[in-house]
Amino acid sequence: MRTAGNKLIMATVFLLLFLFDGLLLAGEEKIVVIVNDSGPLTEISEVQIKDIYLGHLQFIKNLRIVPLHYRESGIKEAFLSRFLDTTSKEYRRYWISKSFQDGIIPPPSLDDFRQINANVKLLPGAIGYLPEAALKDTEGVKIIGSAIIKTP
Amino acid sequence: MRIGITKKVMGLFTIGAVLFFMTAASSFFIMNRLYGMIQETDSALKKAELADNLRNEVNRLFIIVTGFLVTGDEAARDRFDLTINEITALLAEIRSQEGSERWHETADHMGKDAALYAEKALEILYVEHPVGNEKGIGLIKELDLLGQDILKEAEGFYEIARKEVEQKQSNAMSLKGFLTAFALSASGILFLSMLVSYLYLRKSIINPLRELHRGAEIIANGGLSHRLNISTGDEIEDLAHEFNVMAESLQNARADLDKKMLNLYALYNISKVLSSGFETGDVLKNAIQSLDSSLNIDFAMIMLVDHDARELSMSAHTASAGKEFVNRKYRMGEGIFGLAVIDGKARILDSLALRNEFKDTPGLNLDFSSALIIPLSVQGRTIGLLNVFRRAPGSFSNDEFNLLVTVSEHITLALENERLYSETRMLATTDGLTGLCNHRFFRIRLDEEIERGRRYGHPFSLIMIDVDYFKNYNDSNGHLAGDSVLREIGSLLKLKLRFSDLVARYGGEEFVVILSETDKQSALSMAERLRAAVQDHQFPFGERQPGGRLTISLGVASFPLDATYSDELVKEADSALYLAKSAGKNRVCGSEIITGD
Numbered sequence: 001m002r003t004a005g006n007k008l009i010m011a012t013v014f015l016l017l018f019l020f021d022g023l024l025l026a027g028e029e030k031i032v033v034i035v036n037d038s039g040p041l042t043e044i045s046e047v048q049i050k051d052i053y054l055g056h057l058q059f060i061k062n063l064r065i066v067p068l069h070y071r072e073s074g075i076k077e078a079f080l081s082r083f084l085d086t087t088s089k090e091y092r093r094y095w096i097s098k099s100f101q102d103g104i105i106p107p108p109s110l111d112d113f114r115q116i117n118a119n120v121k122l123l124p125g126a127i128g129y130l131p132e133a134a135l136k137d138t139e140g141v142k143i144i145g146s147a148i149i150k151t152p
Numbered sequence: 153m154r155i156g157i158t159k160k161v162m163g164l165f166t167i168g169a170v171l172f173f174m175t176a177a178s179s180f181f182i183m184n185r186l187y188g189m190i191q192e193t194d195s196a197l198k199k200a201e202l203a204d205n206l207r208n209e210v211n212r213l214f215i216i217v218t219g220f221l222v223t224g225d226e227a228a229r230d231r232f233d234l235t236i237n238e239i240t241a242l243l244a245e246i247r248s249q250e251g252s253e254r255w256h257e258t259a260d261h262m263g264k265d266a267a268l269y270a271e272k273a274l275e276i277l278y279v280e281h282p283v284g285n286e287k288g289i290g291l292i293k294e295l296d297l298l299g300q301d302i303l304k305e306a307e308g309f310y311e312i313a314r315k316e317v318e319q320k321q322s323n324a325m326s327l328k329g330f331l332t333a334f335a336l337s338a339s340g341i342l343f344l345s346m347l348v349s350y351l352y353l354r355k356s357i358i359n360p361l362r363e364l365h366r367g368a369e370i371i372a373n374g375g376l377s378h379r380l381n382i383s384t385g386d387e388i389e390d391l392a393h394e395f396n397v398m399a400e401s402l403q404n405a406r407a408d409l410d411k412k413m414l415n416l417y418a419l420y421n422i423s424k425v426l427s428s429g430f431e432t433g434d435v436l437k438n439a440i441q442s443l444d445s446s447l448n449i450d451f452a453m454i455m456l457v458d459h460d461a462r463e464l465s466m467s468a469h470t471a472s473a474g475k476e477f478v479n480r481k482y483r484m485g486e487g488i489f490g491l492a493v494i495d496g497k498a499r500i501l502d503s504l505a506l507r508n509e510f511k512d513t514p515g516l517n518l519d520f521s522s523a524l525i526i527p528l529s530v531q532g533r534t535i536g537l538l539n540v541f542r543r544a545p546g547s548f549s550n551d552e553f554n555l556l557v558t559v560s561e562h563i564t565l566a567l568e569n570e571r572l573y574s575e576t577r578m579l580a581t582t583d584g585l586t587g588l589c590n591h592r593f594f595r596i597r598l599d600e601e602i603e604r605g606r607r608y609g610h611p612f613s614l615i616m617i618d619v620d621y622f623k624n625y626n627d628s629n630g631h632l633a634g635d636s637v638l639r640e641i642g643s644l645l646k647l648k649l650r651f652s653d654l655v656a657r658y659g660g661e662e663f664v665v666i667l668s669e670t671d672k673q674s675a676l677s678m679a680e681r682l683r684a685a686v687q688d689h690q691f692p693f694g695e696r697q698p699g700g701r702l703t704i705s706l707g708v709a710s711f712p713l714d715a716t717y718s719d720e721l722v723k724e725a726d727s728a729l730y731l732a733k734s735a736g737k738n739r740v741c742g743s744e745i746i747t748g749d
Binding site: 071072088089092093095096097099100101103104105106108109111 | 226227229230232233236237239240241243244247263264266267270271274277278
């Protein structure tokens with residue numbers, strides 16, 4: 001029963017996870033970093049991912065790189081923590097001085113995983129992240145990295 | 153200096169083109185400047201707009217963070233990101249604007265302050281349990297203070313931009329003033345140059361053309377003495393010159409024609425005059441008067457050679473005759489006139505005073521300096537001279553000379569006609585042998601006398617004369633001697649009779665005499681005187697006649713005593729003659745009275 005109850009809870013959690021898009025997370029979740037598979041980003045390293053999101057690396061082979069964030073969330077926090085080793089607050093602080101000083105626009109945030117998925121599929125220089133479960137359209141998209149985050 | 157019409161027009165065109173290009177170039181520069189100014193004004197306006205936007209975005213940050221403290225919605229962080237993006241873009245754009253040093257300084261300062269503000273706002277966004285958080289509210293107050301500074305700076309920005317806009321506007325105003333001045337002066341210069349061009353064209357082309365047209369019209373309407381005075385130094389002047397030359401030629405030709413016309417008219421007049429009369433004196437006088445009135449001459453005269461071709465004397469002359477000429481006669485070969493008669497040459501004498509011939513021509517008035525001396529010639533024989541004089545030297549043209557030669561021919565013809573007329577008339581009334589009137593003329597005179605006698609009641613008488621034994625004389629001495637005797641008797645009779653009486657040869661050896669205003673008694677005594685005269689005259693071979701003398705018999709009849717008709721009168725006289733013959737010849741018989749031996 002307990003197992004069955006656990007299973008029921010688990011199923012409910014997954015269902016909720018699926019329904020509420022990770023708002024109510026519990027346990028672990030795998031997020032993936034995706035790029036357009038026709039672009040030059042398919043071979044980049046994790047350090048390069050950091051450089052891209054910090055605005056150090058803006059072009060590869062004359063192609064403008066378009067880094068995409070998911071909106072303020074645990075996923076974004078987890079991505080920043082895993083690949084940039086920072087928090088969203090520090091990341092913002094960094095970009096305030098960086099952008100106000102250098103005039104570089106910080107990577108934009110999108111409200112929807114589907115938007116991220118679609119943008120990466122469309123733009124050769126695009127890079128973004130999303131929960132693996134939310135990756136619906138894998139065609140033209142390549143996963144170049146992943147992270148396991150603990151959901152509270 | 154000579155400048156053709158093409159050069160004139162091209163010169164004006166060049167000036168016009170230069171002015172046009174200068175105006176166009178200036179307009180281009182001004183338009184460029186205007187465009188630049190519009191762009192500058194645009195950029196200034198844009199700066200002001202950017203400053204305003206920046207202020208708004210900073211304000212938005214404040215609203216976001218205060219909203220976060222009220223709602224605690226973490227989505228505020230995303231909105232924060234968006235605003236940061238906006239501010240970043242605005243700052244980048246503000247920096248990229250061209251502007252003063254102060255502008256860029258302010259921009260840098262603004263960037264730093266905005267960063268500080270954003271960091272402070274970020275602190276608030278990461279406050280735990282944000283709703284109504286005391287720390288957050290404290291931070292908001294700090295942020296507000298910081299915001300005041302930024303807003304002030306943004307105001308400063310705005311002020312700079314606004315001032316820049318004002319500056320540009322005042323520049324635009326001054327440019328507008330300049331543009332107005334430029335437009336006015338350019339229009340003025342264009343207008344002036346057009347005016348000057350028009351005046352120049354008017355002076356150098358239009359007016360001369362008008363003058364030319366007017367002159368041509370005057371000349372075309374017969375004003376041949378009109379001359380064009382155009383000195384434009386171009387084709388028009390050439391044209392005017394040609395016109396003048398043409399007018400001159402026309403005028404000369406016209407004058408020539410007029411002169412010829414006048415001469416022809418004179419000739420016509422003279423011909424008319426010459427053909428109107430048969431009396432020599434009248435003909436010449438009229439011819440001279442015609443010459444005098446038709447040609448402008450000072451003196452004209454006609455001299456005729458006398459019958460025996462020995463002397464030349466004045467026959468007719470104009471009123472202004474030199475007195476010394478009038479009664480002067482010249483011998484053949486004497487002086488210029490005598491010479492002209494001999495050689496028969498017409499001459500033009502230019503300067504009379506210089507001619508040696510005239511020194512030898514007595515009585516010639518040296519007052520005259522030009523003369524035409526034209527012989528009047530008939531079949532190579534010179535019968536006179538036509539002489540024309542003028543005071544001015546060299547004043548006879550060839551035309552006039554030719555005219556006067558023609559006139560002289562007319563005069564000659566008239567003279568010749570007159571001569572032929574006289575001769576013919578004489579032949580018609582004269583007996584060829586004796587030179588007395590002939591039988592025909594006698595009958596005419598007899599009729600006239602009878603007419604006159606009837607009208608006035610005056611008597612007249614008729615004497616019939618017959619030479620006694622004339623057949624005998626002829627037979628003895630030949631017909632030539634007979635003819636000679638008849639001539640001698642005729643002369644004798646004429647000599648003895650009065651001027652008013654008429655003696656005519658009646659036929660053969662008969663003569664007849666009409667005694668005007670003479671009654672029978674006087675006629676008888678006149679007849680007796682005639683008889684005696686013949687009887688006493690010594691005729692050749694007179695001694696061979698019967699009685700040793702040549703005698704005549706005479707019969708007298710008187711009007712109205714014996715007859716009142718001519719035939720009867722002649723018959724009465726004839727009867728009386730017959731009586732005289734019958735009574736023994738050499739006697740006078742009236743109807744019954746017999747005188748003589």
